[in-house]
Amino acid sequence: MSQTKPVRITETILRDAHQSLIATRMSTERMLPIVEKLDQVGYHSLECWGGATFDASLRFLHEDPWERLRKIKDKAKKTPLQMLFRGQNILGYRPYGDDVVEYFVQKSIANGIDIIRIFDCLNDLRNLETAVKASNKEKGHAQIALSYTLGDAYTLDYWTNIAKEIENMGADSICIKDMAGLLLPYKATELVTALKSAVRIPIQLHTHYTSGVASMTYMKAVEAGVDVIDCAMSPFALGTSQPATEVMVETFKGTPYDTGYDQNLLAEIADYFRPYRDECLESGLLNPKNMGVNIKTLLYQVPGGMLSNLTSQLKDLGAEDKYYEVLEEVPRVRKDFGECPLVTPSSQIVGSQAVMNVVAGERYKMVTKETKDVLSGKYGKTVKPFNPEVQKKCIGDAEVITCRPADLVPNELETLEAEMAQYKEQDEDVLSYALFPQVATDFFKYREAQKTKMDASVADTKNGAYPV
Numbered sequence: 001m002s003q004t005k006p007v008r009i010t011e012t013i014l015r016d017a018h019q020s021l022i023a024t025r026m027s028t029e030r031m032l033p034i035v036e037k038l039d040q041v042g043y044h045s046l047e048c049w050g051g052a053t054f055d056a057s058l059r060f061l062h063e064d065p066w067e068r069l070r071k072i073k074d075k076a077k078k079t080p081l082q083m084l085f086r087g088q089n090i091l092g093y094r095p096y097g098d099d100v101v102e103y104f105v106q107k108s109i110a111n112g113i114d115i116i117r118i119f120d121c122l123n124d125l126r127n128l129e130t131a132v133k134a135s136n137k138e139k140g141h142a143q144i145a146l147s148y149t150l151g152d153a154y155t156l157d158y159w160t161n162i163a164k165e166i167e168n169m170g171a172d173s174i175c176i177k178d179m180a181g182l183l184l185p186y187k188a189t190e191l192v193t194a195l196k197s198a199v200r201i202p203i204q205l206h207t208h209y210t211s212g213v214a215s216m217t218y219m220k221a222v223e224a225g226v227d228v229i230d231c232a233m234s235p236f237a238l239g240t241s242q243p244a245t246e247v248m249v250e251t252f253k254g255t256p257y258d259t260g261y262d263q264n265l266l267a268e269i270a271d272y273f274r275p276y277r278d279e280c281l282e283s284g285l286l287n288p289k290n291m292g293v294n295i296k297t298l299l300y301q302v303p304g305g306m307l308s309n310l311t312s313q314l315k316d317l318g319a320e321d322k323y324y325e326v327l328e329e330v331p332r333v334r335k336d337f338g339e340c341p342l343v344t345p346s347s348q349i350v351g352s353q354a355v356m357n358v359v360a361g362e363r364y365k366m367v368t369k370e371t372k373d374v375l376s377g378k379y380g381k382t383v384k385p386f387n388p389e390v391q392k393k394c395i396g397d398a399e400v401i402t403c404r405p406a407d408l409v410p411n412e413l414e415t416l417e418a419e420m421a422q423y424k425e426q427d428e429d430v431l432s433y434a435l436f437p438q439v440a441t442d443f444f445k446y447r448e449a450q451k452t453k454m455d456a457s458v459a460d461t462k463n464g465a466y467p468v
């Protein structure tokens with residue numbers, strides 16, 4: 001090997017790492033002191049926004065996610081900032097009108113995002129069109145992520161054909177998003193080799209350590225020519241998070257894939273996060289159960305997060321003894337639903353329906369609203385057709401949608417603006433409200449109350465008293 005091709009790294013410590021290990025609870029205050037050092041490493045990008053971070057900062061941390069983004073941008077002058085975006089669902093759980101999607105993309109880029117990673121839980125590219133176009137228009141980097149999954153339909157031909165479509169859609173790069181850690185090392189060789197010969201745009205790989213194979217998978221993928229890999233600084237790496245940044249950097253040192261990153265600088269960054277990891281372990285926020293290898297994800301092809309959801313649903317129903325029956329029902333439901341990938345929100349929908357099928361003692365005797373919506377085409381098109389008998393049993397003769405689902409969602413920005421006008425302090429507030437109406441309203445009230453408190457203490461100071 002004479003040609004050198006340094007592999008690039010996206011650092012996930014500010015987004016996926018803490019979403020996967022500590023329920024997305026890292027605060028802006030915790031992040032800011034280390035951003036300048038992270039910026040010096042020379043990362044391909046710093047993933048710091050989107051996914052569950054938006055909801056968690058409003059709901060649990062009483063923080064404005066837009067302000068977090070601006071503050072990070074202020075300190076990360078060189079490194080592109082990256083976010084995760086759920087296609088037409090943006091960062092929420094329902095499809096939004098095109099005007100909301102466009103405005104969200106516009107404001108994300110205006111506030112500091114450079115790379116938008118966009119995915120759909122069914123890999124229905126029509127659900128990504130609006131976000132990709134908006135991103136192109138705002139001169140952002142539009143990356144389309146393919147939700148990686150296994151099954152008869154997911155052949156190398158399937159992946160290369162969809163990759164070509166993505167390139168033609170105007171995406172700037174492709175990510176293989178392996179949320180469950182199912183991509184095995186030698187399969188990664190095959191997949192990356194096939195994709196690299198099918199398209200010209202860069203290929204990035206995102207996986208989780210859940211099943212224990214992730215760093216080997218990265219090694220094979222890098223040897224096969226993958227351009228970028230997603231890693232997390234060691235204090236919040238492994239387990240349900242990503243492979244450790246320092247380990248991958250050291251692995252490729254002196255090879256044609258050498259990142260050139262400074263290990264001393266990485267060590268300083270790890271030193272910053274380590275005491276916080278200890279704190280999280282002590283408080284129970286970081287559960288040692290999430291840090292080992294969960295081999296069940298490989299056996300049942302179910303993401304780690306979905307396994308813990310199933311356990312808690314069964315516990316609520318007093319049916320914990322049905323755990324293994326439900327695990328065996330999951331792939332059958334998935335098959336009935338056109339063999340869809342299992343990622344938010346399809347993972348929750350398939351999981352809940354599997355629980356109902358087992359607990360009710362008859363398949364599809366009880367059906368969730370979301371199951372009906374999936375089988376009516378409201379989430380989009382699946383790789384294989386739905387099971388017609390199941391479809392009939394769940395939705396009867398109701399109409400099945402075949403168009404792009406968002407074509408049936410009218411523009412809604414004006415209505416949303418009118419609903420929240422009394423709370424508006426910045427343009428972006430309407431977008432927080434659009435995604436999480438109740439949670440955002442609570443946050444706006446909290447913000448108002450904080451301000452009143454501050455004004456009162458300033459008035460007190462003027463009167464010669466001390467602020468409390």
Ligand code: CO
Nearest residue numbers: 016179206208
């Ligand atoms: Co992830």
